[in-house]
Amino acid sequence: MNVFVVNCGSSSIKYQLYRATDEAVLAGGLLERIGSNEAELHHDAGGARHDRKVEAPDHTVGLGVILDALVDAEIGVLTCIDEIDAVGHRVVHGGEDIRQSARIDDRILEIIRKNAELAPLHNPANLAGITAAMSALPKTPHVAVFDTAFLATLPPHAYRYAVPRDWYSRYHVRRYGFHGTSHRYVTLRTAELLGLAAEKVNLITVHLGNGCSMTAVAGGKAVDHSMGMTPLEGLVMGTRCGDIDPALIFHLARRAGMSLEELETALNKQSGLLGVSGVSNDMRDCLAAAADGNDDATLAVDIFTYRIARYVGSYFAILPGCDAIVLTGGIGENSPAIRRKICRLLHRLGATLDDKRNEAILGGAEGAITADGADLPVWVVPTNEELMIARDTQAIV
């Protein structure tokens, strides 16, 4: 069985083609700048990378370009498109309607459309990809894998905000969380690595990419999460502020005369590592500047790691136990410096770092970075959202 995994953004489509029997990736890639006249396809197949300028005015044409590449005589891996047995789609927001992945039918399409109100940048793009793929592959089953689904098990005391209650009933104001597919993948994988049953494992999973989020997992289920109604809440991120006092918005509106739009842009796109460091939203640049003696970059990194430690502390208080802390995402998987700082802050909880292990785990490797017998093991487990989508799709089909 071949499963085609599609992840549509507003101007890009990421894709992977899996052979389900052995989970081998037959091909994968990225089509970017859809809608401009500079669209580019980066296609990996058979160990080689192929970059091409292509015409992709919209997602429908873009998906056609990708399907053509998959059957291309030179760079393709299939003889015909019918060899795709199922398509798995990443969908960001399922709201309160979705608790697990589902085969796409009219009801699911309506749910994705309805929840676009809560994910205005993502759900419409996801929907565009689904529509394009369903018209190109009308006889093939399509499955939606929702980012919010893993977080649907949060109890009300974790997902409700202490605001007037009709904001929840009338305007759907609550914590939904994001990155759920990543948190679910690393939860299952870590349970396997620890030799524990998935429904028994207690973890704190920490996804550190451009966006950053944490999940408290009890008995294999998410019980709390750092992102909120939107991805702005929680940890410090590349350009997002994470937790702030909401009253600073009123202060800035009054004092600096900033509009709602200006404040929204500033908190989403000009804050986080970029805002504090003044250097970059990229952790590598911040670490390099900090090493060169830039105090603002040092502070940005300090706030970033301190916030993580603070969340770990609060999740310790609410979990029945903690088998491990799991670090993933670009920063978690690749930065020994950040991992060292996090372990140092968690030293009192028993996260005794093994320096050699920490330096050695890079570029997709997995393993513990704490010493054998540490009270609080810290693991690095590279995320694989596409594989999670492929597995769900196979299981449902």
Ligand code: ADP
């Ligand atoms: P996205 O959330 O867009 O998928 P990634 O998971 O790829 O992003 O993570 C991007 C982040 O990972 C960036 O802040 C980048 O600086 C960081 N990163 C990647 N490699 C390293 C590294 N070697 N050291 C520190 N940070 C790294």
